[in-house]
Amino acid sequence: MPFDNLIAGEWIAGPQRGQNRNPSDTADLIGEYAQADAAQLDAAVAAAQAAFPAWSTGSIQARSDALDRIGAEILARREELGVLLAREEGKTRPEAIGEVTRSGQIFKFFAGECLRLSGETLPSVRTGVGVDITREPMGVVGLITPWNFPIAIPAWKIAPALAFGNCVVFKPADLVPGSAWTLAEIIHRSGIPSGVFNLVMGRGSVIGDPLVQHPGIAALSFTGSVEVGRRIALQCAERGAKVQLEMGGKNPQVVLDDADLAQAVELCVQSAFFSTGQRCTASSRLIVTEGIHDRFVAAMRERMAGLRVGDALHAGTDVGPAASEAQLAQDLRYIDIAREEGATLAAGGGAAQCHSGSGKTGFFVTPTLLTDTTPAMRINREEVFGPVASVIRVKDYDEALAVANDTPFGLSAGIATSSLRHAVHFKRHAQSGMVMVNLPTAGVDYHVPFGGRKASSYGPREQGRYAQEFFTTVKTAYTLA
Numbered sequence: 001m002p003f004d005n006l007i008a009g010e011w012i013a014g015p016q017r018g019q020n021r022n023p024s025d026t027a028d029l030i031g032e033y034a035q036a037d038a039a040q041l042d043a044a045v046a047a048a049q050a051a052f053p054a055w056s057t058g059s060i061q062a063r064s065d066a067l068d069r070i071g072a073e074i075l076a077r078r079e080e081l082g083v084l085l086a087r088e089e090g091k092t093r094p095e096a097i098g099e100v101t102r103s104g105q106i107f108k109f110f111a112g113e114c115l116r117l118s119g120e121t122l123p124s125v126r127t128g129v130g131v132d133i134t135r136e137p138m139g140v141v142g143l144i145t146p147w148n149f150p151i152a153i154p155a156w157k158i159a160p161a162l163a164f165g166n167c168v169v170f171k172p173a174d175l176v177p178g179s180a181w182t183l184a185e186i187i188h189r190s191g192i193p194s195g196v197f198n199l200v201m202g203r204g205s206v207i208g209d210p211l212v213q214h215p216g217i218a219a220l221s222f223t224g225s226v227e228v229g230r231r232i233a234l235q236c237a238e239r240g241a242k243v244q245l246e247m248g249g250k251n252p253q254v255v256l257d258d259a260d261l262a263q264a265v266e267l268c269v270q271s272a273f274f275s276t277g278q279r280c281t282a283s284s285r286l287i288v289t290e291g292i293h294d295r296f297v298a299a300m301r302e303r304m305a306g307l308r309v310g311d312a313l314h315a316g317t318d319v320g321p322a323a324s325e326a327q328l329a330q331d332l333r334y335i336d337i338a339r340e341e342g343a344t345l346a347a348g349g350g351a352a353q354c355h356s357g358s359g360k361t362g363f364f365v366t367p368t369l370l371t372d373t374t375p376a377m378r379i380n381r382e383e384v385f386g387p388v389a390s391v392i393r394v395k396d397y398d399e400a401l402a403v404a405n406d407t408p409f410g411l412s413a414g415i416a417t418s419s420l421r422h423a424v425h426f427k428r429h430a431q432s433g434m435v436m437v438n439l440p441t442a443g444v445d446y447h448v449p450f451g452g453r454k455a456s457s458y459g460p461r462e463q464g465r466y467a468q469e470f471f472t473t474v475k476t477a478y479t480l481a
């Protein structure tokens, strides 16, 4: 079956095809997916522009119904889509089904949100004049997504874009086109008019760059690396396009002496190693006060020894493979860098040999814990994006907070403590967009804002009611009656 681009309501082959392979088992070819070129990108933007006048002024009931149908189909097919996602990205089957479920819930949430877009009416300072403040769609929006959440991140951009009356040109990560294509196919059959939603697959350098620079794109929402995001921000600023960036993290998890040790270990293992550590909200710096440090490290080692690394689709696998050979190489490189900087390898530390269905191995790495690290080391400053966590020993809460904030990033920050005073202080003073008390730094709700500070994010928040800040523009109308 051909997996083509969706442009103006038609499935169109690209000039080239790219292979989508299973990182648990490199002999498993999931499919060959079209790769668009710049001409197809132009056609997708033109289709979206042509569809915009009718879509943006059409019935919000029709929009809501379509989003609800999309959400319902995703939820009904969660097992099948979860298997596809686990097969192409490498997170475990239960994690993948969880991601698919969240995607369905997001579409259902925005089916309601498009009926609730409200404005304001104020009296004017001039007698006889009224002022209305309303929100209107931006126009054609470009959406660029990374490989680590192949359906949830597309969902949390596409659903609000459509709900508020925008037309969409969507470019997924070229490593994981399978979930994106299936989502596009579901959207295509939902009753949304041709051209309102377009899918162009391919490499960032080939079609991502022209999408960002296209004069027909009024707003660009990107999730991915800091390096690419910063360039996109400059390009958008140059031509006056609205831009929203969600980028990397180096999220701290503070563990205080008064923490429940078993709970602290569980939430650190969860957020540092599950999903192979490939989450922007993963905990990678475990900042531990000296009274609990040795007991914490010992308990972590014991818990990590029981983690099963293996094929993402096998029952009982706790940690799947890295998503690609390049990501595996990066994980191993950072473990070497940390050891050269003086860190002690407390657990894990290398590639794992796990044989999959075909007998070929994938890109497996053992969950790794590094101790005796300091805040200045590269392992504590740069994002690894793998199942690698480092422990920083600190004297007390004040030092823990200072170390937690000593980072260029600011996405999510966690604290494990039984002290109300420290929990409340940390919630107020952690320099991050999201704060977790006795919960993993990864794992968020779909109906509330998501995003960070400093190098982690730029522009308005995503998700929940706050999504309207990016996907709409405000109009102030004065009327003399």
Ligand code: NAD
Residues within 6 Å of the ligand: 144, 145, 146, 147, 148, 149, 171, 172, 173, 174, 202, 203, 204, 205, 207, 208, 209, 212, 223, 224, 225, 226, 228, 229, 232, 246, 247, 248, 249, 279, 280, 383, 385, 411, 456
């Ligand atoms: P990436 O920056 O390499 O790629 C992201 C997307 O940008 C892909 O679709 C890619 O094809 C595209 N792209 C690449 N070059 C481009 C260019 N020149 N112009 C336009 N588009 C281009 O990131 P990745 O490796 O896919 O994802 C991993 C990164 O994503 C990590 O840094 C992670 O922290 C981040 N991430 C952030 C969040 C968040 O919400 N903060 C969520 C998930 C992932």
